[in-house]
Amino acid sequence: MAAADAVADEFQRLYGYAPEGVWAAPGRVNLIGEYTDVNDGFVLPLALPHTAVAAVARRTDGVLRVHSGDVGQGVVELRVDALAPGSGAGWAAYPAGVVWALREAGHPFTGADLHLTSTVPTGAGLSSSAALEVVTALALAELYGLGLTHPELAVLAQRAENAYVGVPCGVMDQMASACCAEGHALHLDTRDLTRRQVPFDLAAHGLQLLVVDTRVRHALGDGAYAERRAGCEAGARALGVRTLREVPYAHLLDALARLSGTVLSRGTTPGPPPEEIRRYVRHVVGDNHRVERTIALLDAGDPRGVGPVLTEGHRSLRDDLRVSCPELDLVVQASDAAGALGARMTGGGFGGSAVVLVESGGGADAVTEAVTGAFAAAGHAPPRVFPAVASAGARRLA
Template identity: 75%
Template sequence: MSEVAAAFRALYGYEPEGVWAAPGRVNLIGEYTDFNDGFVMPLALPHTAVAAVARRADGVLRLHSADIAGPVVELRTEGLEPLSGAGWAAYPAGVVWALREAGHDVSGADIHLTSTVPTGAGLSSSAALEVVTALALRDLYELPLSMAELAGLSQRAENAFVGVPCGIMDQTASACCTEGHVLHLDARDLTRRQIPFDLPAHGLRLLVVDTGVQHALGDGAYAERRAGCERGARELGVRTLRELSYARLPDALRELSSPTVRGYVRHVVSDNERVARVAALLDSGDVWGVGPVLTEGHVSLRDDLRVSCAELDLAVEVAVASGALGARMTGGGFGGSAIVLVEEAAAGAVSKALVSAFEKAALARPRLFEATPSAGARRLA
């Protein structure tokens, strides 16, 4: 925290007004369901984006990242336009744009950012940048916005400014998760429930396997899945796939002409059902029972939604074969990370097996770390 403030001072020549943090996330279950008005269950990571920020009154927005080589990006708040080609700076700039579009008088800011959330790993590094910017500006400009509203404005920044048609999960997880819990989120009405997720009490650990395969959700593959889900809903006569019950799924699939759309619909409806099953297991204290549901979800993501990749499939297969209770890819896919639910006593052996398997396949060594349910966005100083 002091290093971020010192870097701000060196960059801009004066002290920041505060320092804020917002975490990345892993999603335990419920993938590609949020933009279908469905259910998700993320948890916040201890890895965060941190921002030192001060207000400006002259309409200037200055942005700098400690993690990306390059000078300070200087923009005018009045000239911000969607898809402005600002690169990484589009994420915080998009938040300023979204706040101003919503009628909030944000007249400028100096912002210095750094992040420990791995980029391109499916862990919502972009949402962390958006939410930390939104929270800092809310506090500094004394805006009457709840954390859920900050999440919504951050999503708008990513949808309308950056151009990625993501759902609401990532930003809500970064803004609203609480330590020691997973967040059960209904993406239709945005109701939230914090479910205790104390893995050490059950002798378990949740590992993240960052395959190192970079993904880019702005390349069109994510948008194609979303469009396919929307097509399926139209053909079935429902507003969103949330309205299609799991019991009706077999009959509904027979009504769809496209095998691709059929797979998308099957995944979304079955993953909503998996979220309900995991919530029931956690409520009953059967954390061990979550493992097979994770693996089942990965098969659906791999075969029906087709968003996995060879490295993610290898991580899941090796983890389960070497003793994990369950595993699946997490996030948007096409690379990124997998999560592994494993007994604490077996975590070392499973981790060793994963590293060995990647080496034998002549793949880059995966980065492994524990996903500890952590706090959402907050002010640090």
């Protein structure tokens, strides 16, 4: 509880009174299933021990005050009734967007003071923004007695990021932060939000999952993410389905053949060319199938078999979706050469992190040394390597 006490103490220093409580929400790493959540597909994330922590108290004057212990600026003060999409506020747009989404959904809100701090690496593809949104949503929902479930909080947090911040993300990040369980990966069907906690005890099998943060920072609001989402939607329209989730893997080759003979509509705005749309379809349908294969391996007690599926997924992200980068490719190459069971980039891409499945002990050491050495030889900044331990989702600390 030392972290909760420290955050509460800082709240007291900032605002001159004690908070009503302290909450935490984790970042996440996605084991498999990338860009599938924006196509109503399957994902398999796990929560990290890294969290965003918020000390919060209510106000009654319509003022929202937010402060970050990680950003070099003072308290940001906003009027609740003036919150609107596109109104800016920098990092504070994430908690402000949650307040806006709560009010848009008809929930009462008269103001709040928040102090936030986070150990989730920013820009690393580990959902630092979702952690901020979910911890804000959970704290305010509990303080205001809104009676919202964790999945409902995740959907509100996603709306904040989509409509207020302007990033067209799927719901996976927020659902993982809100709903993951310790010692499990979360099998999430993003079409209907049904979920299953899949036991994920790699240590019992002598294995470990490493996260390699390349320290190459991305910005998903730059259009690349939105372009791929639009391309997937164009592919679905051409195939006569609502989303690519409706294309069975067994019918993928037929679907690609149909797309080859179809004039793909780009709508009224510029979009990806037809060949790119075909590649996007191949990736999404294939990654949905890779999620199902991974769960079958875990259920069968064969987590080692997941390794090749991860590497296959990276090739698809690199070659079909084209969201990798030289640093992420180097992680996969160096890990494979050092004896890893499998590796792939994770998250939205264009930088960020990779996951590597290794044997515990010497295997983890060998991969860490190989990746660090490869980065040094290539002239890249040193990567950050740490184990991914399946941790608890959002919760109250104090």
